[in-house]
Every structure is written in C-alpha cells, then in structure tokens.
Amino acid sequence: MTKEKLVNTSSWLFKGSLLSLSLLAQTAPSISIANTQSATHFPNVSQSTIELISTLPNFSVLFLILFAEAIGNKFGIKRTILFGLTLYTVGVFFQHLSIAFQL
Numbered sequence: 242m243t244k245e246k247l248v249n250t251s252s253w254l255f256k257g258s259l260l261s262l263s264l265l266a267q268t269a270p271s272i273s274i275a276n277t278q279s280a281t282h283f284p285n286v287s288q289s290t291i292e293l294i295s296t297l298p299n300f301s302v303l304f305l306i307l308f309a310e311a312i313g314n315k316f317g318i319k320r321t322i323l324f325g326l327t328l329y330t331v332g333v334f335f336q337h338l339s340i341a342f343q344l
Contacts, residue, residue, distance in 0.1 A: 258322060261326060262322065265326075265329060266302070268298070270299070272295050273292070273295040273296070276288070276291050276292055276295055279291050279295075309321075
C-alpha cells in the first residue's frame with residue numbers, strides 16, 4: 242500500500258513549477274511560426290530541414306508522455322520534473338555557449 246502525498250496547490254513552488262512546464266510545452270510551437278523567416282536567414286538550408294528542427298521537440302514530448310507515469314512512479318514526480326528542467330537548462334546553456342564560441 243502506497244502513501245500518496247497531497248500537493249499544496251497554493252504554494253509558490255507548485256505555481257512556479259506549473260508555469261515553467263507550461264512555458265516549456267509552448268516553446269516549440271511558438272518557434273515554428275518563424276520557419277519562413279528562418280529560411281530567408283539560412284538560404285543554404287532546405288525548408289524541410291528547418292521544419293524538422295522545429296518539430297523535433299514535439300516528437301520527444303510525444304515519446305516521453307508514453308512513459309511519464311512509469312518514470313514518475315519509479316523516481317517520483319518532483320525529481321522527474323526537476324531532472325527534466327535541469328536537462329533543459331543545461332541544453333540551452335550549451336546551445337548559447339556553442340553559438341558564442343562557434344564550436
């Protein structure tokens with residue numbers, strides 16, 4: 242028998258976590274609007290490649306949703322969300338680092 246913890250939905254941590262997750266979920270669709278402008282800035286890259294790059298985050302979300310409950314049950318929801326946010330932050334950091342130093 243497992244004990245289920247009640248979530249304090251009025252806490253700032255819960256509200257901040259929910260806001261950050263919803264912002265991350267909307268990042269990829271909002272970027273895909275600029276595909277035509279990206280094509281003008283990158284004339285050597287095909288339109289299909291640009292669209293593929295803007296679509297890949299949605300595929301990873303679709304794939305991971307299938308296993309979200311199992312991962313959450315094994316490691317805990319809080320740890321899973323914090324791990325995902327940490328991976329996202331590290332990825333953004335390295336993306337900006339590679340742009341700044343032309344890696």
